[in-house]
Amino acid sequence: MSLAAFIVEAVRVYALIGLCLAAIFLVIGIGRITPDARGAYVFRPLLIPGVVLLWPVVLLRWTAIERGAEGGQAPYLPPRRAQGFVALGMAALVVAVVAMVFAMRSEPPVERAPVLLEAPQTATGEP
């Protein structure tokens, strides 16, 4: 099996597991971890793509909430400094890519000089 075939198959298996978890989580789990979801059903299908894509994270958070673990950093403490640096990094990368690509576009097409191919040689040296 080639690497590409393995990757495609792995993605399919990953999505299948995600679909199974989505069914269990959205039918049984979600009502157990938050009272806000009890009696609310219309929004649940909207969560299916997210559960399929992030099912390992869903599994970790679900078990953590069931165990009563803390939710991590307080909601009012934003990653504000990180956001500024990430945005600046994006800006620098975008400027570099645009400059590089326009430099590439300005070059004339590269044409290789034609090469004269030799005819196959026989054992006697005759073509």
Add this chain to the structure above:
Amino acid sequence: MSVKFVPVQWTINKWLYDAVLIALVAIYIWMFIRVGNAAADVTRPVDGATVRMRAFGTCAFFMLSFILAIGPLARLDKRWLPLLYNRRHFGVITAVVAATHASFVMGWYYAFSPTDAYEALLISNLAYNTLVGFPFEALGIFALLILVILAATSHDFWLWFLTPPVWKALHLSIYAAYAAVVGHVALGYLQDVKSPVFPLMFAACALGVAGLHAAAWWASRDGRVEAGEWVRVAPAGDIPDQRAVIVALGGDERAAVFRDGISVSAVSNACAHQNGPLGEGRIVDGCITCPWHGFQYRMQDGCSPAPFTEKIPTYRLKLEDGVVFIDRRANPPGTPVAPLVLEGAP
């Protein structure tokens, strides 16, 4: 906002926002197919499927550029704030447009491949060691994956489930997606199109987004923060009525000092919903109102009015010689603090 995960009535503004957005997307696609592509003067004759994939692809690029411009524009000029309110719908529609572009690509270039179409996509170009002819498809796959993840986690359930800091950090990946999209377009369509119109529009958008983020970062960077427990905010008269002054407290912390008539109170500048800048909001119906999505908090204790349960930290204030000072040590979220009363203020 909703206290449970049940559908809420959309305002007329939300309907209008989405209707205008979808209409603009339809007009762009129609114009590209009818007019834009003919003017592109590409090097080879272009078939209908390619035209459609380019129409949706360039549309997704322009939409993503505009989405990324809304944040810094609103930071630099409050008149852009109305565009921020419904940005998540904008993002979801962009993901749909980008996925449509990808479906046209798969349905055209890989439809008749003897191997699996997705496998063929991964192996059709492996020239990762060269810039000219670089497999720009990989950049597009990466960007599309991020866009779909962000769209799929845009519901408020995910904000609660993942916690706001994790959700916010996840959604910062939009910057990586944009850089990848710029590379995808630059190494793909831009290398093929001969007309200067699209390349100029592409450069204007990409450099515009980069410039706006740099300008917003420059405008919102903190000055030198004073040492000591008490930090100077501003003369009392300089705090605008019904609005706030934002003060940096060191580290990543900022406080918003609001004035409502003669009462002055201070709360954390970060909304508990999506970390929106509360200090750029105003007081509506006696409550501090986030400029991003309208979440509200009482000035005196940082609690959302019932039945909502959000809480943010409060701060102590004092007045010395007409100048307001703030205690940099935040109170636990929801702690009541008596407002500072300004004698003789209007």
